[in-house]
Amino acid sequence: MQQRYDYVIVGGGSAGSVLANRLSTDPSTTVLVLEAGRADFIFDPLIHMPAALMFPSGNPLYDWRYQTDPEPHMGGRRVFHTRGKVLGGSSSINGMIFQRGNPGDYAKWASFEGMEDWDYAHCLPYFKRMETTHAGADAWRGGSGPLPLERGPASSPLFQAFFEATEQAGYARTDDVNGYRQEGFAPFDRTTYKGSRMSASRSYLRPIRSRKNLDVKTLAFVTQLTWEGTRVTGVEFDQPGKRGQKVSAGEVILCGGAFNSPQLLELSGVGDPEVLAKAGVKTRAELPGVGDNLQDHLEVYLQHESRQPVSVQPWLKKWKAPYIGAQWLFANSGVGATNHFEAGGFIRTNDDVAYPNLMFHFLPLAVRYDGTGGGHEHGYQVHIGPMNSDVRGQVHITSDNPRKHPSILFNYLSTENDRREWVEVVRAARHILSQPAFAPFDGGELSPGAEVQTDQEIIDWIAKDAETALHPSCSAKMGTDDMAVVDPSSMRVHGTQGLRVVDASVFPSVTNGNIYAPTMMVAERAADLIAGNTMLAPENPPTYRAKAGLPLWPQGDPRNDAWNAKKDIPSSARVLAAADQGGEVR
Template sequence: MKKRYDYVIVGGGSAGSALANRLSADAGTSVLVLEAGRADFKFDPLIHMPAALMFPSGNPLYDYKYETDPEPYMGGRRVAHTRGKVLGGSSSINGMIFQRGNPGDYEKWASFEGMQDWDYKHCLPYFKRMETTLAGADAWRGGSGPLVLERGPASSPLFQAFFEATQQAGYALTDDVNGYRQEGFAPFDHNTFNGSRMSASRSYLWPIKNRKNLDIATLSFVTKLRWDGNRVTGVDFVRGGRRHHSVDAGEVILCGGAFNTPQLLQLSGVGNPEYLREAGVTPRVELPGVGENLQDHLEVYLQHESKQPVSIQPWLKKWKAPYIGAQWLFLNSGVGASNHFEAGGFLRTNEDVQYPNLMFHFLPVAVRYDGTGGDHEHGYQVHIGPMNSDVRGHVRIKNADPKQHPSILFNYLSTENDRREWVEVVRTARHILSQPAFASFDGGEISPGPDCATDQEIIDWIAKDAETALHPSCSVKMGTDEMSCVDPNSMKVHGTEGLRVADASVFPSITNGNIYAPVMMVAERAADLIAGNTMLEPQDPPVYRAKAGMPLWPQGDPRNDAWDAKDEIPSAAKVMAEQP
């Protein structure tokens, strides 16, 4: 390790892996990645076997094990938040689902002050640059990027029943939820290839880890930024839990995510002076938005027992693990080679939203994300939750100790609109799962069960049973208004020099799907902004939008009138109102 680098990247997770690859492509630029977790060893099946995704959750070798403060609208319970404690970050332990979000998400981003160049047409070429879509490249999808994306196959009887049921319920299939039309149901893209997880580390770092201008240091926990006036000149970190080090940097780029990035900023004196003083930190740069605007997706599992032996439930039995492992290790196949989140879809629950606010993940098994609760012979489930909740939370340090987890509060279920959408979500899911296509499979609803029927009973169940979908974001948002923290044209932290941020924390608002793909897009685009490269040319292929609701584009833009009427998909509320 050198004494000085051009770029020091704090965090070797999803965004950090991509930035390390792109910035070190210039042989004259020196790059250091500091990752607090350990290496993602090739021989670790809990990382690389897709079906093993449930085992790292809650395991301190893989998971930082964050949890929220008592959530006031969820009975005061704390909600566990799994975050990856390994190179590749959460991309090394997540569900491997690849969802870009809706084009409308990026039109929403562009509507925020200073964010005009983060609309869909400017983001699309960076999505395409990072992808190798095995289902085929086209105007919307990439075909030569580092992230290999498999699709489906979603061919089992339960998946086929799910697709048939969605159509019986009045909804449509779509070719590609990341392409022209997100709204509808389809096999999902996932970050796997030849039976193995394709994490950000494996995709971006493994191929270039021997570059002479790139150093990657694991077990290196950054404790504070070093300053000269308002310029960041390097970082202090602890290596291996004991040895204290410092390194100088031309630029420091924070890629710690929605929890770690605001925590490190606050520990270093950047944030709301009132909160910093309360925590025993001397304010250096007044930036009240640091740690605010925190957003996430909450989800529940709506589970059914299956009367037919067609689920993967029996494979959860512990005595079958050696066979699953051997089949995966030697043949790259079998139950272990899939994440099993092979299909789902997106809907609008009401006519007031302009694009989908509900995402479905369908699974041919009834089990919780951490592997518990799978005590039925056969079952299936959908993961469901509102995608564009209007609740907001915060991340705030409790004291000046960098090892102390910060205060994290999302305020789940705190708004009337959020609670209303949750009722719509559950009723929509039940509507689909009650269709004739499931009649020969349906052995009854396991969770929440038939006793959960009224609006209030649904909300009470959500408060008691819901989990995070593990999409924390937006806590150091881009923009130019008074609560923004990061310049969207340079990724620089407002009021500082030599300090940038590029991770999920810079989202101004959460996207309506799993956030891994948007994080990688932000990192790809940030790499060009930071390096001073010529930005990729905007691309503007047509995209589907619902007739109902607000326009996707600025007022007066002719694209607002270009929707194809025969493609219109009704909202869930309209479908259920029109059916007997």
């Protein structure tokens, strides 16, 4: 390891892996990645076998095991948050679902002060640059990026019943939730390839580890930024048996995620002076927005028993694990080669929203994310939760000890609108699962159960049973307003030099779906901003809108004007027909 690098990247997770790859493309640029977790050894099946995703959760070898403070609207219980403690970060242990979000999410981003160039047209080229889709490139999708994507087969009888039930319930199918039309139901894209997980590390770091200008250090826990005035000059970090190491940097880029990046900023004196003073930290740069605006998706499992032996539930029996492992290890096939999140979709639960506010993941088994609760013979379930909640939380340090987890509070269920949407979400999911297509399979609702019917009973069940969907974000948001932390034109931390943040913490608002894909897109775009490259030209293919005049924001908010001024987009059938004929959409 050298004593000085052009770029020191703190965190070798999703965003850090992208930046390491792109910034080290120039052989004259030196890059160091410091990852606090351990290496993602290629022979570790708990990382690379898709179906093993439940085992790292809660395991201290793989998981930082965060938890919230007592949530006041959830009976004072703490909600556990799994975060990856390994190279590749949470992309090495997540559910491998690849969802970009809705174009409306980026219209919302662009409506924030200073964020005009973060609309869908400017973000789309970077989504396309990072991916290789199973069907190849088109106006909406990429075909030659470092991240391969596979489409879930979703071919079992339970998946087919799910698709039929959604249509019977009055909802549409879509060809691609990441393409022209998100709204509707379809097989999902997954970050898997030939039966193995394709994490950010495996896709972006492993192929370029031999570059002489790139160093990657694991078990390297960064404790502090080093300063000269308001300029960051490097970092201090610990490794086993080597405490208090220092390295100098032309630039330090924080890629620790929605918990770690605000924590390190505050430990280093960047944040709200009152918060810092309480923790015994001297203020270097006053930025009251650090740690605020924290957002997430909460979810519940709506589970049914299956009367027919067509689920994958029996494969959860421990005595079958050796066979599953051997089949995956030697043939990259079988039950172990899928994440089982093969299909789902997006709907609007009311006519007052411009684009979907509910996401479904369908599973051909009934079990919690950590593998518990699967005592029945056969079952199926949907994971559901509002996508655009107006709930806001915060994450802040409580001491100057870098190894003490920060205080985390999301304030789940704290707003009237959030509680209203939760009732709509559960009723919409029950409507789908009660359709005739499921009649041959339905052995009764396991969770929440028939006794949960009224609005209040639904909210009480959610408060007792809901878990995080593991999408923490927005705690060091981009923008130019008084609460913004990061300059959207450069990713620099306001009021400092030589310091940038690139990860999910910089989102101004959480996107509609899983956040891995948007995090990678932000890192791809940030790499060009940081390196001073020519930015990819915006692209603006047609995208589906339910109808004009629906607000992104509350009624009367002037930020709705730009969105509602757009013309209605034609149906997907007309778009595809015109494309087939080589003509324009009219």
